[in-house]
Amino acid sequence: MATVSIASAKGGCGKTTVAILLAAELALDGYRVALLDCDLNQHASAFGAKCDLPCFTVIPHVNDTNVLAELRKAEADQDVVLIDLPGGSSTLALKALQRSHFVLVPTQASLPDVRDAMKTVAQIDDAQDLARAPIARAMLWTRFLPGFESKSARHVRETLESQGANILKSALMERAAFREMHITGKVPRQTDPKGGAAANVASVAVEVMGRLKQLAEAA
């Protein structure tokens, strides 16, 4: 059983998109997956109401008051619990971080995004100090434009990478299929399993599961 939070202080960096895609990918792989929707916007819950995925449950309206109880319930009967956290800094997020095995921090290659992502990483450090247990984490580049990287995006990305930040090798691209899934209730693996969007999600999922495998082996 693995608990994975998707967190960043920055809004609009793709947290909900990553959460839905990763949850759906793992559910299609046969894992029992619960996605806790902690975001006030409840977009993951709206997707959950539309989608038709095996072994996939979205738990809506998770807030500061009920997050720990909902997490315990989900952990009791799921293989993977994903937590889609709201932007900004909140005690809701801090509680979830303390109960996570792994935290994925999505960030666009822009200075405001990376600045807020680093703030989230520092909060994970604080949470692990107080929880007295390590919390694994990695950043994930999101909304990458296929075939084009602006000068500023390259500058931000290369600077962060040169500092040895913990970043997944795969990046989540900016793709129409990731917007369409909110309309259709279907993820790329269901609509176009051999397409680039499905391959993109698979590569991110493989890397995340690789990190979880390391944690499971070390446990």
Place this chain on the structure above:
Amino acid sequence: MSKSPALPPIDDELAPAPRPRLDLKGLKPREPVPDDAVEANSRVIGEKWGASMQLPTPEPGVPLAPVTSIRGYIPQYLDDELAVRAAERRVTKTFLIVEALAKAGYRVDEHDMVQDRRKVRQKGKR
């Protein structure tokens, strides 16, 4: 010469093998930590980072002393600095003044060091 028949599709045979299922049994839920401890930790980190909180303000164990109002005049620049520091620390200007007086040796009981009395009043706790 007759055309050779079309070959059957082999897409299915070239499909990638399903990913091996990862055994996550080794990962147990986090050590059971009392919710109170998680909440207290979240409060500590949240205050440091100026996080928004939906957590209710804890009931102080000792009732706050009755309060009274004073009015006075201070230099504008001092008021400006109080406003900036209060915003930075997310406390009230009154708290900063009471804190300074306490440090100067005036009696201010610890439980009366309330960072923002408005929040205590709004919650109808006292």
